[in-house]
Amino acid sequence: MEFSIFQETRRGGRKVNQDRVGYIYTRDALFVVVADGMGGHVGGEIAAHITVRLLLERFEQEAKPVLASPVMFLQNALKAAHNALADYAQRFRLVDTPRTTCVACVIQDDAAYWAHAGDSRLYHVRRGSLIARTRDHSKVQYLLDNGLINTLEAGRHPDRNKVFSCLGGAFEPTVDFSPRVPLQPNDLLMLCTDGLWSAYNDGEFVARMGQAELSKATPEVVNDAERRAGADCDNLSIIAVRWAGSAGAWSDAMTTTHTETLAMGEFSTQMDRTITLVEPSTGRRALSDAEIELAIKEIQDTLNRHGSS
Numbered sequence: 001m002e003f004s005i006f007q008e009t010r011r012g013g014r015k016v017n018q019d020r021v022g023y024i025y026t027r028d029a030l031f032v033v034v035a036d037g038m039g040g041h042v043g044g045e046i047a048a049h050i051t052v053r054l055l056l057e058r059f060e061q062e063a064k065p066v067l068a069s070p071v072m073f074l075q076n077a078l079k080a081a082h083n084a085l086a087d088y089a090q091r092f093r094l095v096d097t098p099r100t101t102c103v104a105c106v107i108q109d110d111a112a113y114w115a116h117a118g119d120s121r122l123y124h125v126r127r128g129s130l131i132a133r134t135r136d137h138s139k140v141q142y143l144l145d146n147g148l149i150n151t152l153e154a155g156r157h158p159d160r161n162k163v164f165s166c167l168g169g170a171f172e173p174t175v176d177f178s179p180r181v182p183l184q185p186n187d188l189l190m191l192c193t194d195g196l197w198s199a200y201n202d203g204e205f206v207a208r209m210g211q212a213e214l215s216k217a218t219p220e221v222v223n224d225a226e227r228r229a230g231a232d233c234d235n236l237s238i239i240a241v242r243w244a245g246s247a248g249a250w251s252d253a254m255t256t257t258h259t260e261t262l263a264m265g266e267f268s269t270q271m272d273r274t275i276t277l278v279e280p281s282t283g284r285r286a287l288s289d290a291e292i293e294l295a296i297k298e299i300q301d302t303l304n305r306h307g308s309s
Helices: 041-062 070-091 139-145 151-155 202-209 214-232 289-305
Strands: 002-010 019-025 029-038 099-108 111-117 121-126 129-133 188-192 236-245 256-258 268-271
Touching: 002 019, 002 029, 002 214, 019 041, 019 236, 029 041, 029 188, 029 236, 041 070, 041 099, 041 268, 070 099, 070 111, 099 121, 099 188, 099 236, 111 121, 121 202, 129 202, 188 202, 202 214, 214 236
Parallel strands: none
Antiparallel strands: 002 236, 002 256, 019 029, 019 268, 029 099, 099 111, 121 129, 121 188, 188 236
């Protein structure tokens, strides 16, 4: 299995970064995930952190070295993350459950499977053309679908940040799943938060990301999105994957990963682990990284006791 991958996450104009991104792979399967924490800093940041961490660890538990069913994995993992956030809120007596949007993708056997809740997106690009894109679970998407606003109005709509599905909310999340999508060599998959994709229309975003190697195109796109948004720029994050395939076809030279170097049962993982220690708006101390780790362990123990992991 051969692919190129590049990830980038920025704070933008905000005081903290509530986005989390990560990926993990075996010799024969790759899993990528992006989460955008919602609401107040402590809740949003922790929700995204827990979600990405638990999904990566669940993949490590189940990929031997491939998943028995990528669709069932995505369904069960996102449900487990949703339940874990509710458990976390109860354990620490939080008034509001931490919430996050999420988009995740499994690639194995030269095919992709993805799922999302909220307005974090996945784009599938082939030979410069957009093949598929997730549809946001948002008020603006609803208005667009019903012809009440146009795409120009959507970009400046006052409710453009309102979503009706997320992990950790009071209700079961609406999660959309893709079918099995066969991949061809040089196909491009981009997972990103709304802080990034909102700076571009689909055509420009696809064209910009397809013009150069990922190690060059990705930071340039993030830089430009940050400039366009100005001082009030939201957090922006992206993971881009260019697929070369099981046969080892062409991929970006600077970021190429050859998984045949991994032993059976071995994993390689990458995740941004930064946790803010102080709540900027109040100056109150937030949870430390060690406390986050303890909380995650307690959540996992709870899930194990109830047979959810």
